Amino acid sequence: MAHVDVILPSGEIQRLEAGLSLAELLRQIHADLEGRVVAGRLDGKPVDLSTVPPAGARVELVLMDSPEGLFILRHSTAHLMAAAVQELYPEAKFAIGPPVEDGFYYDIDLPRPLPAEDLPVIEARMRALQADRLPFVRVEMPVEEALRLMETRGETYKVEILEAIRRYGTSRPDTVEELKGEAETGGMVSFYQSRSFLDLCRGPHVPDTSFLRAFKLTHIAGAYWRGSEQNPMLTRIYGTAFPTEEALEQHLYRLEEARRRDHRRLGRELGLFSIEEEIGPGLVLWHPKGALVREVIEAFWRKEHRRRGYQLVYTPHVARAHLWDVSGHLSWYQDNMFSGMEVEGQEYLVRPMNCPFHILIYRSHTRSYRDLPFRLGELGTVYRYERSGVLHGLLRVRGFTQDDAHIFCRPEQLESEVADVLELALAMLRAFGFPEHHLVLSVSDPAQMTKYAGSEEEWQRAESALERVLEKSGFAFDRVEGEAAFYGPKIDISLVDVLGRQWQCGTIQIDFNMPERFDLSYIGEDGRSHRPLMVHRALLGSLERFFGILIEHYGGAFPFWLAPVQVAILPVAERHEPYAQHVAGRLDTAGVRVQIDDRNEKVGYRIRQAEVTKVPYIVVVGDREVEGSLASVRERGRRERGTMPVDTLLDELRDLLHPPMTGPAL
RNA sequence: GCCGGCGUAGCUCAGUGGUAGAGCAGCUGAUUCGUAAUCAGCAGGUCAGGAGUUCAACCCUCCUCGCCGGCUCCA
Incomplete structure (x- = not known):
């Protein structure tokens, strides 16, 4: 044999x-x-x-439990779902159904909307198919034959995909450049068949449906065919699948956990912020407790920036249209700007960015090379018109405050400035409890240089400067083409929260365009006039978004230095109130944010209140404490510490008052 | 902006083609209390807004606004 x-x-x-x-x-x-x-x-x-x-x-x-295996598992589950949908809705036309981060989806063109109540129905049909142990049978055929087959079945989206494959050798013509080498060859395509459902698919798949043991359909949403607004809207059904029931349960629990931490809910429950319909969508009211947290963030931010050679400024929220014309915003950014208002025959626009103002501060004097680098910082509130569908709590709003700064420097200072900003950004994130980050270098798309202001050579120079800084930093980074701002390339900094989610916050952007538009200059050592470079940068991004992220990261239980109320003092009975006042006074003098809860309620009730409002320290004072100048201390999260002298407590709290900033000693 | 869903008291949610209910929160009173909810009472709603159908609309229809899940976009 x-x-x-x-x-x-x-x-x-x-x-x-x-x-x-x-x-x-x-x-x-x-x-x-x-x-x-x-x-x-x-x-x-x-x-x-x-x-x-x-x-x-x-x-x-x-x-199955390797990342690749999980992808295959989910991909096969997407097929199983499509098979179920086809049986239930024979008129359905199928687009694509890939595995994604947390599961899979399938985009389907249905003749009528799918009510959410149908998900369990589809799921039930999936289980029936699953129990039949249907094999996933691979069928290969020439593209031409596949085209005819899909045409007879009325699968117009598959036909479109096949036509792309016939023409470009790949189903995604937008990636044809990068796929050049590995595009499918031989003019053959593959299908997978389970019972009557036949789907164009590269595979591989699990051998049969018995492998698909733990899955769940999660939600329905709309999605454009090929992601373009010009195309029809399809019904996207999301689901997820895991190797075992336990893993699925665990995932669903994580989703539940994310819901529990939702900053929109916590923001209301903890009295941090609100967004009111009467004011308008995406416009935030910071309530006293939220404002207190913001104050702490801002104070810390200002101190760190002054320490590192930034000068802080305040600038107006509106400016004449002419300014936005000079800056280029009217040509590049108008779609994102609130429409203007007319005052005394002059058109004014609300600012979507702070840069023109800082530029004019720079330009208000003749600058010498000795003034550079010139760093101007501002917690600057800006307004951007965001399309209604994208707004989301604090994470996506229309009015927000950037922790903005602009650095004017000589070309040879660029790299060290960018390196300093990167170091500062990461140090600040660490201080707020985000040790993990993710860096993306966004550069121009060489195929569409008309999208960008400035010369190709300038772009080249700026991009390689950023790349060098990143490489020297030793941190891993991704490089993405076509994601640069219109005025220059950038480094985007994302933080990773406690649930492992990434949030973009910081950004470092190089700009050689604005200095030119505003004709910025400095007098060099040679006595001649030179053009400075400009770096736009934000570290936290916007205070609104950052606050939202913080709320979710900590589930509303802020670390001591950020907590709006740090200590709750509960007098056991009315006669203990003077002593409570005395203790509160001492803590207050030490800079601790303290609140006495002397409401006419039992101690248990008030402890519960302090716990649910996430106050980090609870101090109960009764006869025993009054007697010995003591405090009965409880830490957030059920830990009862027993009594201690007030002095001991004060020493402990004093150490917690400051952000854990580590960085180069300056 | 687009697709789908939703909008009843401050919050979470019941409810029916015949003029609206609970729990929590709030207020008042009693209780003065020792580590996650004391008891009683009171008050609170143009049922998102507008138009239409109907003898009668919170309920049916249409429009507008807002919110939610996505898509596209993004700090």
Whole structure:
């Protein structure tokens, strides 16, 4: 009998009867893994387990709980869902159904809207199919034949995809450039069939539906075909799948946890902020407690910036249209600006950015090279017209305050300035409890240089400067083409919160365009006039968004230095109030934000109130404490500490009052 | 902006083609209390706004506004 030799990941050579599939190989060498392996790889290329390996192939198995295996699992579940949808709604037309970060979706064109109540119906049908242990059968055919097949079935979206494949060799013509080398060849495409459902798909898939043990459909949303507003809106059904029920449960619990931390809910419950319909969407009211947190953030921010050579300024919120014309905002940014107002025959516009004002401060004097770098900072409130559908609590608003600064510098100072900003940004994030970050270098799209202001050569220079800083920093970063601002390339800084979610906050943007537009100059050592470079930067991004992120990160339980109320003092009975006042006075003098709760309620009730409002320290004072100048201390989260002298408590709290800022000693 | 869903008291939510209810929060009173909810009473709503159908609309229809989930966009 003929044999073939294949190479296992260990490097071992395995002799295999010719014509046996990977599934059979698995049974021979790893019977214990059966049911946990969803696919294989031949020479690194993912394939179905039903594939018969050729002689000499490097063979690997893909486990269900590996990231790749999970993707395959979810992809197959998307197919299962589509099969169920097709049975329930025979008129449905299918677009695409890929696995994503937390699960999968399928975009489907349905003749009528899908009510949310239908999700359990679809899910039930999926379970029925799952129980039938339907195999995922791979069918290969030439593109032309596939086109005819999809046309007869009325699958117009699949036809469109196939036409793209026929023309470009890939289903995504927008990526044709980067895929040039690896585009499918041979004019063959593959389908996967489970019962009557046949779907164009590269694969691989799990062998049969019995592998799909734990899944759930989560929600429905609209999505444009190919993501473009010009195209029809499809119904997108989201779901998720995991190797085990337990893992699925855990995921659903995490979703629940995210809901529990929702800053919109906590913001209302904790009296931090509100957004009122009468004022308008995306416009935030900071209530006293939220404002207190903001004050602490701002004070810390100002101190750090002064310490690092920034000069802080205040500038107006509106300016004559002419200014925005000179700055280029009217040509590049008008879609995002509130419409103007007329005053004394002059058009004024509300500012969407702070830069022109800082530029005019720079330009108000003749500047010498000795003045550079010239760093102007401002917690500057701006207004941007955001389309109504994108607004979201504090995370996406129309009026917000940027922790903005503009650095005017000589070209040779650029790199060290950018490096300093990056260092400051990361240090501040750490102080707020975000040790993890993610950096993205956004550069121009060489194919569409008309989108950008300035010369190609300037762009080149700025982009390589940013790249060098990032490389020297030693931090990992992604490089994305086409994401630059209209005036220059940038580094975007995202933080990672306690649930592992990434939020973009900081940004460092190089600008050689504005200095030119405003004809900025400085007198160099040579006595001649030179053009400075400009760096726009924000570290927290906007105070609104950052506050929203903070609320969710901490679930409303802010660390001591940020908490709006740091200590609640509860006198047991009315006669203890003078002593409560005395303790409060001492804490207050030390700079602690303290509140006495002398309401006519039992101690248990008031402790509960302090706990649910996330006050970090609770101090109960009764006869015993009055007697010995003591405080009965309780920390947020059920820890009862017992009594201690007020002096001891004060010492402890004093250490907690300041942000944990670590950085270069200046 | 687009697709879908939603909008009843400050909050969470019941409710029916025949002029609206609970819990919590609020207020008042009693209670003076020792580590996560003391008891009683009171008050609170143009049922998002507008138009229409109807003898009668919170309920049915249309429009507007807002919110939610996504898409597109983004700090």
